[in-house]
Amino acid sequence: MASVEIHNIQKSFGAVSVIQGVSFDIKDGEFVTLVGPSGCGKSTLLRMIAGLENISSGELRIGPRVVNDVPPKERDIAMVFQNYALYPHMTVADNMGFSLKLKRASKAEIKKRVDRAADILGLTKLLDRYPRQLSGGQRQRVAMGRAIVRDPQVFLFDEPLSNLDAKLRVAMRTEIKALHQRLKTTTIYVTHDQIEAMTMADKIVVMHDGIVEQIGAPLELYDRPANLFVAGFIGSPA
Numbered sequence: 001m002a003s004v005e006i007h008n009i010q011k012s013f014g015a016v017s018v019i020q021g022v023s024f025d026i027k028d029g030e031f032v033t034l035v036g037p038s039g040c041g042k043s044t045l046l047r048m049i050a051g052l053e054n055i056s057s058g059e060l061r062i063g064p065r066v067v068n069d070v071p072p073k074e075r076d077i078a079m080v081f082q083n084y085a086l087y088p089h090m091t092v093a094d095n096m097g098f099s100l101k102l103k104r105a106s107k108a109e110i111k112k113r114v115d116r117a118a119d120i121l122g123l124t125k126l127l128d129r130y131p132r133q134l135s136g137g138q139r140q141r142v143a144m145g146r147a148i149v150r151d152p153q154v155f156l157f158d159e160p161l162s163n164l165d166a167k168l169r170v171a172m173r174t175e176i177k178a179l180h181q182r183l184k185t186t187t188i189y190v191t192h193d194q195i196e197a198m199t200m201a202d203k204i205v206v207m208h209d210g211i212v213e214q215i216g217a218p219l220e221l222y223d224r225p226a227n228l229f230v231a232g233f234i235g236s237p238a
């Protein structure tokens with residue numbers, strides 16, 4: 001596990017500035033949700049933390065280390081996306097173990113890690129199935145399994161539930177929280193859904209147009225929104 005420190009980070013695509021001096025800290029083991037309307041810069045920020053997008057200016061630390069120039073593979077981070085494409089021709093076990101195989105882990109080590117992740121996610125009986133034989137929720141669990149086997153310091157989720165139906169979305173929220181209670185891995189969870197953000201977070205970061213509007217515990221934001229944008233977005237009563 002590791003803390004993440006984001007210090008005055010800016011990001012421009014060409015002449016267009018999309019993140020304008022964002023700062024916040026995530027404590028070791030904390031579950032932080034990053035929420036805000038579509039286009040406010042959530043995915044861009046997450047991709048910079050993962051190392052998939054370079055940082056225009058500012059400083060990013062994971063644990064004690066400044067990682068601005070560290071390639072994604074060396075950051076010890078695992079990301080779960082909304083479009084979690086599983087390999088259709090591979091079994092659940094092979095889908096989960098694939099990244100370890102690329103890292104040339106031994107067969108025994110891969111099996112150990114895949115079995116542990118399957119146990120945590122309730123996938124043990126499905127290890128020999130193919131993705132087409134799974135429900136949407138089971139596929140989402142396999143996508144999480146692929147992240148868990150890597151035993152990362154930090155989990156990044158980018159709207160992982162937005163392709164699921166409403167009922168399943170609520171069930172998966174509970175599963176992801178239970179997973180966090182068990183593994184205690186530092187987690188940054190992006191969503192545009194304020195209910196999801198409120199119910200899952202230790203701490204919420206509200207973004208709007210490339211800036212942070214407010215950071216706080218769910219109840220703090222609800223009771224004392226810093227401005228009208230936060231009040232409107234979090235849905236505090238008038």
Ligand code: ADP
Binds near residue numbers: 036041044045
């Ligand atoms: P969110 O995830 O909150 O919906 P994004 O981080 O995807 O927002 O996008 C933030 C802004 O950056 C948007 O205006 C988007 O169009 C722009 N943007 C994202 N990626 C690129 C890119 N590769 N090139 C140019 N603009 C981009």
Ligand code: MG
Binds near residue numbers: 042043
């Ligand atoms: Mg996004």
